[in-house]
Amino acid sequence: MDKSCDQSHDSLPSMEEELLIGQKEQMPAVEVTGNVALQANQDSKVPSSVPLSNSNVVLDRESGETLAEFKKPIENMAEDNPLPRQRTDYPETNPSKAEEREVNQGSISPWQQTVSPPKREVASDTQNPDAVGQTQSQQHAEKRRRNRLQGSGALSGLRKPGTRPQRSLPAAVNTSQKAADMSRDPSTEPGSLENPGLPGQPSSLSFVFEEVTVEAPIKETVHLLEEHGKHILSRTNAGESWVMFVPNFLQEDESDVSFKRLIKELNWQQRENTTGDGEMYTEPRMSLWFGEFPYTYSRVSWNLNKEWNEQVASLKEKIEINFDHKYNSVLCNLYRDGHDSIAWHSDDEYGLGKEPNIASLSLGDTRYFEMMTKKHALEEKEKYLPLGSKLKIPLSHGSLLIMGGATQHDWLHRVPKEYHDKGIRVNLTYRWIIPDNRDHVAK
């Protein structure tokens, strides 16, 4: 266990709402431009057939030097990888296929349950056999009672802590338009209890209601974590989950130099991956692996790469000295702009051991790192953060985030796409591959 982490205070994360999140732009002195094609063609230095408009060129603002050029395959950039990099070590914690898709499409918790609405309901008390013999006020009271019961029944027992309640709102539908549709469903055939109109025709007196499940306009609870220090997230049967956040781990000038060097010197690659259904997709980011062992996550494998880049190695040493923890490998990620992302996953490969310690150093534009508890952890009793809520950590230029304890077992994390101007961001996630487990890195 990381000694320096044990020494630090176990403070709760800030409970501020998302509204308080402020963008602290810390743009290093580099410039990304997509207009080089135009300039190049005007200068006639580049053959016009070269499709440069599909690329980002990174310029050093001070020297004007080109640091790197990244191709942007727009057709692949539009979508995030369709499935998260979900590992299979702990199958009971994995969201189902359908849930995984939801996770990638939006901010719905993967364990959120959908309330199946009853197909149709008749909302006309005047046609209701139960209403016969009742006075008008009795009928109104009965109607209110039914509505109350119906309202509570729609959600009872189905919603788990932390999920957004789904409200079933009745939506009036045109009965004549729906007549053909209704005749296919015996329970809504006119004349049945559900639809007391005459057989063969919809009742002119009754309104046919269709229950539509809509997202309740209730904001998901999002906690912003931006305070320096160790934060205990949860305690479950698997143990304590914690993160250590050091917003200014590197000085500004050290961050700037590292950022430029990493962009320029690393042989960044955009990898192809495969979904659980066997569909190929291009990862929406660039990456590179350094380590004395090969590494496999999802269905992407990296060969061992012992030729450590000098800057990546010296940053590793700096973290090791400060936090008394050793790392023997690193997955480097480069997010070209806000369209690049990494989907919900946990770094829980067997080769990383039971309680992986992962040190994540960020350089360049600030991106939000989001965390949420896995399904199984929701059932646990002891907790600090309300399980099911989401955590947002602004990973800024020079910041360090260490994840430890049961975090990979009980929590998922991602860097979502952002649909406003975002510059390049480099992230180095240092890990320790247990030599004895190295042959089982792939699952």
Ligand SMILES: O=C(O)CCC(=O)C(=O)O
């Ligand atoms: O870019 C980041 O901050 C996260 C990267 C990550 O989660 C990973 O490489 O496993």
Ligand SMILES: [Fe+2]
């Ligand atoms: Fe990760």
